[in-house]
Amino acid sequence: MTALLEVDHVSKQFGVGGLLSRRRVDAVSDVSFAITAEVPDIFTIIGESGSGKTTLARMILGLEKPSSGEIRYAGKVVSGTGSRAERLEFMAAVQPVFQNPFEAFNPLKRVDRYLASTARRFLGTADDAATDKAMDEALQKVGLSLAEVRGRYPHELSGGQLQRAAIARALICKPSLLITDEPVSMVDASLRMSIVNLLKSLRDELGVSVIYITHDLATAYYIADRILIMQQGCAVEIGPARVILDAPKHPYARLLKASVLSAADAGQGKLMPATELMRECEELLKRDDAGRLVTQEDGRQVREYSAGSP
Amino acid sequence: MADILTVDRLKAYYLMNYYGIRREVRAVDDITMTVKQNEVYGIAGESSSGKTSFIKVLAAAIRPPMRIVAGSVIFHFGDRNVDVTSASPEEIESIRWKHLSYIMQGSMSVLNPVRRIENIFEDFAARPLGLSGRAFKDRVITHLAKLKLGPEVLRAYAHELSGGMRQRVTIGLATICNPEFIIADEPTTALDVVVQKDVLSLIRDLQKEMGSSVVFVTHDMSVHANMADRVGIIYAGRLIEEAPTRQLFVAPKHPYTAHLVASLPRIGDTTQRPALEGRPPNLAAPPPGCRFHPRCPLAIDICKKEVPPLEEVVPGHRSACWRWRDVEPLAGSIAVARVAESVA
Numbered sequence: 325m326t327a328l329l330e331v332d333h334v335s336k337q338f339g340v341g342g343l344l345s346r347r348r349v350d351a352v353s354d355v356s357f358a359i360t361a362e363v364p365d366i367f368t369i370i371g372e373s374g375s376g377k378t379t380l381a382r383m384i385l386g387l388e389k390p391s392s393g394e395i396r397y398a399g400k401v402v403s404g405t406g407s408r409a410e411r412l413e414f415m416a417a418v419q420p421v422f423q424n425p426f427e428a429f430n431p432l433k434r435v436d437r438y439l440a441s442t443a444r445r446f447l448g449t450a451d452d453a454a455t456d457k458a459m460d461e462a463l464q465k466v467g468l469s470l471a472e473v474r475g476r477y478p479h480e481l482s483g484g485q486l487q488r489a490a491i492a493r494a495l496i497c498k499p500s501l502l503i504t505d506e507p508v509s510m511v512d513a514s515l516r517m518s519i520v521n522l523l524k525s526l527r528d529e530l531g532v533s534v535i536y537i538t539h540d541l542a543t544a545y546y547i548a549d550r551i552l553i554m555q556q557g558c559a560v561e562i563g564p565a566r567v568i569l570d571a572p573k574h575p576y577a578r579l580l581k582a583s584v585l586s587a588a589d590a591g592q593g594k595l596m597p598a599t600e601l602m603r604e605c606e607e608l609l610k611r612d613d614a615g616r617l618v619t620q621e622d623g624r625q626v627r628e629y630s631a632g633s634p
Numbered sequence: 635m636a637d638i639l640t641v642d643r644l645k646a647y648y649l650m651n652y653y654g655i656r657r658e659v660r661a662v663d664d665i666t667m668t669v670k671q672n673e674v675y676g677i678a679g680e681s682s683s684g685k686t687s688f689i690k691v692l693a694a695a696i697r698p699p700m701r702i703v704a705g706s707v708i709f710h711f712g713d714r715n716v717d718v719t720s721a722s723p724e725e726i727e728s729i730r731w732k733h734l735s736y737i738m739q740g741s742m743s744v745l746n747p748v749r750r751i752e753n754i755f756e757d758f759a760a761r762p763l764g765l766s767g768r769a770f771k772d773r774v775i776t777h778l779a780k781l782k783l784g785p786e787v788l789r790a791y792a793h794e795l796s797g798g799m800r801q802r803v804t805i806g807l808a809t810i811c812n813p814e815f816i817i818a819d820e821p822t823t824a825l826d827v828v829v830q831k832d833v834l835s836l837i838r839d840l841q842k843e844m845g846s847s848v849v850f851v852t853h854d855m856s857v858h859a860n861m862a863d864r865v866g867i868i869y870a871g872r873l874i875e876e877a878p879t880r881q882l883f884v885a886p887k888h889p890y891t892a893h894l895v896a897s898l899p900r901i902g903d904t905t906q907r908p909a910l911e912g913r914p915p916n917l918a919a920p921p922p923g924c925r926f927h928p929r930c931p932l933a934i935d936i937c938k939k940e941v942p943p944l945e946e947v948v949p950g951h952r953s954a955c956w957r958w959r960d961v962e963p964l965a966g967s968i969a970v971a972r973v974a975e976s977v978a
Binding site (some may be wrong): 342370372373482483484485513514515516517518520521539540541542543545546566569570577580581583584585586587588589590591592593594595596597598 | 678679680687725797825826828829830831834838852854856857859860861878879880881882883884890893894895897898899900902906907908909910912913914919931940952968975
């Protein structure tokens with residue numbers, strides 16, 4: 325098994341505050357995982373706001389440099405620097421899809437111009453016919469067509485269509501890995517499942533691996549193969565998605581699951597917050613020792629802490 | 635239980651006239667509904683379905699280009715009846731915050747960034763409450779304690795608080811005058827799951843304690859499932875279905891609702907979820923007949939020509955669909971999951 329993407333003990337610190345009151349914030353601390361090249365995988369990163377999931381995604385894309393540790397894509401270290409050819413090659417293989425499609429597209433630029441420039445840059449299509457063909461192929465994969473999109477400005481498409489166009493743009497250069505940062509949180513309820521189902525079919529039919537960043541456990545259960553739960557920059561539980569979400573072990577993972585509002589309880593008014601678990605999680609954050617990830621029998625890793633009071 | 639709000643055939647349009655070109659956006663088109671005392675009424679709908687326009691009317695924030703074309707919105711506060719569509723500005727001023735209150739969406743943009751929380755409370759609530767100085771401060775501190783916020787919050791600025799705390803402060807602002815009617819517009823959308831549940835349970839507790847009614851707007855159906863007593867679904871400016879929460883989720887009588895309910899993913903269930911094709915209609919030129927017909931799997935000829943009336947199909951359950959009898963719960967919905975469980 326060769327690794328497509330290896331995230332190897334990656335940490336990122338940011339300095340915040342003024343000159344005199346400088347302090348360090350650990351956005352990501354010591355996260356490791358790998359995505360294999362052979363089997364396409366939907367790898368989900370879950371955590372609350374501020375848990376470091378977006379920072380991690382930015383580091384994988386090479387937009388941010390890790391403070392320590394290494395991210396390797398196909399054996400090569402990912403960094404924003406290096407030669408232009410190498411960077412382009414990496415960008416063709418790893419493509420991002422952002423949260424809000426209305427912000428990702430310039431409102432004054434037609435949507436097809438984005439698609440065309442991506443095709444020209446990464447596929448090197450010289451004439452219009454070849455560019456159009458590449459655009460249409462990518463749009464067909466997401467259930468749109470060039471005829472629908474050509475000449476349209478972002479406001480003329482619905483949120484769901486625009487997000488699909490954003491995914492089509494990413495697919496033009498035939499990437500092997502998509503990094504999607506909360507791709508459905510800004511999309512309407514009736515269109516949300518079409519995006520989620522699309523990510524699923526990308527994996528099953530095109531063999532594209534997807535890193536799916538979300539805070540929605542229910543869609544994660546629906547599409548993910550593996551899942552990484554992050555609490556304030558630390559990986560607390562990582563492993564097969566269904567195993568973890570059916571019976572989470574780490575207190576924070578249990579808290580997340582307990583906080584999911586389920587439609588199955590409709591009308592019963594089940595809103596009691598899990599105060600016990602919340603307290604437990606807060607106490608874990610106060611501890612000095614960060615604990616370590618211990619591999620369990622069922623294939624997952626759970627962060628465990630040495631006994632004794634913090 | 636007596637009604638606190640009666641909305642009768644309300645039509646609120648955006649009327650625009652640019653360089654002689656008239657444009658009419660029918661954001662709220664013929665909505666009739668009531669909210670009872672002590673009830674949480676959930677309103678669901680996607681963006682540009684007109685739900686925000688509707689609650690703007692409820693909140694008496696009717697400003698051009700929006701105009702009330704027809705209908706009335708009457709609040710019954712004690713023995714006082716106020717029709718916000720025709721009330722004078724003084725009258726609206728007299729009910730605002732004390733009787734009719736509003737929890738807004740973006741807590742960061744609601745709170746003034748250069749004023750401390752205590753000053754913001756003073757700006758908002760000192761006049762309607764008629765208190766000042768020590769008495770006012772004590773009142774604020776007791777009220778914040780109900781929201782699990784300590785008195786130290788008063789000296790803080792908005793940016794020093796976490797998202798959940800800020801949202802609790804906005805809830806505190808909206809509820810400090812013990813209003814009888816609260817409008818909440820997506821109050822938890824920007825929060826993550828853990829904080830969301832906490833904030834929702836606080837709103838619910840406050841509502842029970844004060845005995846007020848809440849109109850709760852969000853597009854997240856799983857929030858409605860746990861929060862609301864009754865849910866109304868708005869599609870393209872119209873109320874298309876309304877039912878007690880449990881009933882709406884288990885036995886929807888409109889294809890759009892059936893789809894919304896079935897598309898909710900659940901932990902422990904990986905059945906393929908349906909996705910609804912098409913897009914919500916443009917309200918400046920809505921399709922004739924039922925506005926859902928271009929996306930509806932059940933559409934027949936009559937749907938394209940005539941608008942289905944919102945009628946009571948089961949006691950307490952209203953639906954606007956010509957074919958409500960044929961609406962079946964879809965695969966993936968709880969009703970279907972239950973049947974599958976009982977067979978297995």
